[in-house]
Amino acid sequence: MAKENQFVEQIADINADFPQWYTDVVLKTKLVDYGPVKGTMVIRPYGYAIWESIQSELNTRFKKQGVENAYFPLLIPMSYFTKEAEHVEGFAPEVAVVTVAGGETLAEPLAIRPTSETIIGTMCGKWIQSYRDLPMKVNQWCNVMRWEKTTRPFLRTSEFLWQEGHTVHASSEEAQEETLQMLEVYKEFAENCLAIPVMTGRKTEKEKFAGAIATYTMEAMMRDGKSLQAGTSHYMGQNFATAFDIQFLDNDGAHKTAYTTSWGVSTRLIGAIIMTHGDERGLVLPPVVAPIQCVIVPIAARKGGVVEACEALKAELEGAGIRVTLDNSDNSPGWKFNEWEMKGVPVRIELGPRDIEAGKMLCARRDTLEKTELPLAGAADSVKALLKTVQKDMLEAARKRRDERIVYADDMAGILAGVEAGNFVKAGWCGCRECEDKIKEQTAATARVYAEGESAETCAVCGKKAEHVLVYARAY
RNA sequence: UGAGGCGUAGCGCAGCUUGGUAGCGCGUUUGGUUAGGGACCAAAAGGUCGUGGGUUCAAGUCCCGUCGCCUCAACCA
Numbered sequence: 001m002a003k004e005n006q007f008v009e010q011i012a013d014i015n016a017d018f019p020q021w022y023t024d025v026v027l028k029t030k031l032v033d034y035g036p037v038k039g040t041m042v043i044r045p046y047g048y049a050i051w052e053s054i055q056s057e058l059n060t061r062f063k064k065q066g067v068e069n070a071y072f073p074l075l076i077p078m079s080y081f082t083k084e085a086e087h088v089e090g091f092a093p094e095v096a097v098v099t100v101a102g103g104e105t106l107a108e109p110l111a112i113r114p115t116s117e118t119i120i121g122t123m124c125g126k127w128i129q130s131y132r133d134l135p136m137k138v139n140q141w142c143n144v145m146r147w148e149k150t151t152r153p154f155l156r157t158s159e160f161l162w163q164e165g166h167t168v169h170a171s172s173e174e175a176q177e178e179t180l181q182m183l184e185v186y187k188e189f190a191e192n193c194l195a196i197p198v199m200t201g202r203k204t205e206k207e208k209f210a211g212a213i214a215t216y217t218m219e220a221m222m223r224d225g226k227s228l229q230a231g232t233s234h235y236m237g238q239n240f241a242t243a244f245d246i247q248f249l250d251n252d253g254a255h256k257t258a259y260t261t262s263w264g265v266s267t268r269l270i271g272a273i274i275m276t277h278g279d280e281r282g283l284v285l286p287p288v289v290a291p292i293q294c295v296i297v298p299i300a301a302r303k304g305g306v307v308e309a310c311e312a313l314k315a316e317l318e319g320a321g322i323r324v325t326l327d328n329s330d331n332s333p334g335w336k337f338n339e340w341e342m343k344g345v346p347v348r349i350e351l352g353p354r355d356i357e358a359g360k361m362l363c364a365r366r367d368t369l370e371k372t373e374l375p376l377a378g379a380a381d382s383v384k385a386l387l388k389t390v391q392k393d394m395l396e397a398a399r400k401r402r403d404e405r406i407v408y409a410d411d412m413a414g415i416l417a418g419v420e421a422g423n424f425v426k427a428g429w430c431g432c433r434e435c436e437d438k439i440k441e442q443t444a445a446t447a448r449v450y451a452e453g454e455s456a457e458t459c460a461v462c463g464k465k466a467e468h469v470l471v472y473a474r475a476y
Numbered sequence: 477u478g479a480g481g482c483g484u485a486g487c488g489c490a491g492c493u494u495g496g497u498a499g500c501g502c503g504u505u506u507g508g509u510u511a512g513g514g515a516c517c518a519a520a521a522g523g524u525c526g527u528g529g530g531u532u533c534a535a536g537u538c539c540c541g542u543c544g545c546c547u548c549a550a551c552c553a
Contacts, residue, residue, distance in 0.1 A: 209553045299512050334513040
């Protein structure tokens, strides 16, 4: 019981105080620390390693789609933002601006990019002349800055890391297809790499990106039932191409304006991983992106042969491409178990004199806490298989948790009750802005995404004929 | 922007009502004993009490100012 209490002191109870649990977990597992400037965070090695895995997985997928990586400048002339009316209106309040440099006031203030449509649009306008230059698909990994008032590590910070892909196309159809294609890439990545089930679809006019014709999103349900926008893909139509003069000479000899898209995911995905899979003991990381996939804890390490056996096992697993750590620290085994569980390592192997004598190892899964004895012979294959199983089971478990919390409502009271219970609520919508606003006012929930392919009789707010079904949830 | 709360050792806190030697737990360092779910013993290091001023023989404590952070609300691709 005393031990139980000691454990509870480490991190807040996930069920009683989810926000505190989140803060405790990100700090205590050393994923992040706060920066000195409000709203900034330091991504520590353990957190950054997750980001590197995300980058690696996504780069492979982007390249398959014919996207090339590039880098555009951090500073953007303020005047660029004013070229697209909706865009400037949407971003102006949160843009940080450099006004002094080299000891002098600048003739034109420079925005620290909150997103790069304006500068990439400008450059594409310069580079594209012919239909032969299309499609053009570039992506950049970079930092962006948005001066947010309320911030939380990974979920919303003043500065964050992301990738932003930008594509330019000759036709509307092709650009729209690209938008949906990239959304599909994100979904496949989220489910297979992060083990996060996502709902994909279109955003309402109210919720779409400033300057877009259509915004598509992937929404994930967090442990507390709130929704997290985990990635977006925007179809810009000719809005930005017109503003930044992206024109090309088509094969029919006519000058035409291009069509553009943009799509992005950020370090917020790390927050999504934490809040989708975490439990009362801390992090639960999906094997594909876990910085450490397997930790070996020696038992009675001073007894003859234990350290040697652990090192041999480590070498074998490493040789098989498994990211493995041997914990040779002086802490007690029990301390190590709890520590590595808090850090979310998918598989733990306990190896002591008894095991070595019997030619076995004790494998503990982080996701189910299940322990199995496996033969030491062929350890690499069996650990690999176990990691695969954990990855798959984590997705299924998350999907089950989410699906149990998707409910339907046909009036405002139903939506309110639904979201208060921590559900995603599907409800009919007439399509008007007033009804959407009313739901936000009365329930604090927003329309996350269109529930595509579903229909309802009436709008849950006004009772008129429903044109669509929306998914409502409280969101991060 | 509105309301409330908090700044004392690396972290978490007590001390303030009623002014009088700067405390506790965890962590850290050293040595030893331990080891299959957060071990134990012994010793040690670590502080301009957020900051500026005032009252006083004397301020962590009382008074005034100021800065920062947190929570809730509002705002927010």
